[in-house]
Amino acid sequence: MENLKIGFLGCGNMASAMISGLVNSQALPAKNILVFDRKPKTNSDLHDKFGVTAMSSAEQLAQTADYLIAAVKPNVLPDMLKKLSAHLRQETVIVSVAAGVTLATLASALPQQQKIVRVMPNTPCLVGEGMSSITPNDQVTEEETETVVTLFSRFGKAEVVSESLIHAVVGVSGSAPAYIYILIEAMADAAVLGGMPRAKAYQFAAQAVKGSAEMVLESGKHPGELKDNVCSPGGTTIEAVAVLEETGFRSSIMQAMQACIAKSDALSKK
Structure with missing residues (x-):
């Protein structure tokens, strides 16, 4: 995993907590964590604090990341993914942490056969004690799914859950x-x-x-x-x-x- 490039699209409190967990666990070099937020100061602050790589645009992030963690608001995520579709590689794994956005909705905004993982984290991720459900689509391999589980285990616990149980996950976690x-x-x-x-x-x-x-x-x-x-x-x-x-x-x-x-x-x- 240390050679992978993990990208964060949107760097609010939840994404910042994830970045902190990855850096502190030394799961991969800080420079391999790529960030882009619409606020330039957020990008520079994360670079200064953690040593991560700030990207100049969302398009550059999409082109470079092996795993792209989309941490933007649910209401803007589908349109943003549509805009980035032309810049994505087929092997890139899109990881959405947007509440309520289904795999089908994500797939409709992305190229066919795109690898997609839906994740439902909770706020204790902010203190390294989160609980996250991991739901991959059919294009994601077992190895890639395990990589996502490992990533989210760096700031709590993570388990693979079928999408039919997502609403129960919302209730219990x-x-x-x-x-x-x-x-x-x-x-x-x-x-x-x-x-x-x-x-x-x-x-x-x-x-x-x-x-x-x-x-x-x-x-x-x-x-x-x-x-x-x-x-x-x-x-x-x-x-x-x-x-x-x-x-x-x-x-x-x-x-x-x-x-x-x-x-x-x-x-x-x-």
């Missing part, structure tokens, strides 16, 4: 940080009610969520088993769990995610 932030805020509010200073309350609540998530990922145990291990007979934790069950905590989460999934499906059909 793409939009999920918002649910967790509400949980952390509510936990902190309760701690403040119990007398804890707010800054410390946020720290305790956030670390509890982070540590619990790591327990699920690292132990391989079912979340229910981990929950049971915390609930002593007649103790404080089972008292809290009983209230959560009584007030419909599980069903609220599931209903919220179902609404999110339905909205994602509806938006993709517009």
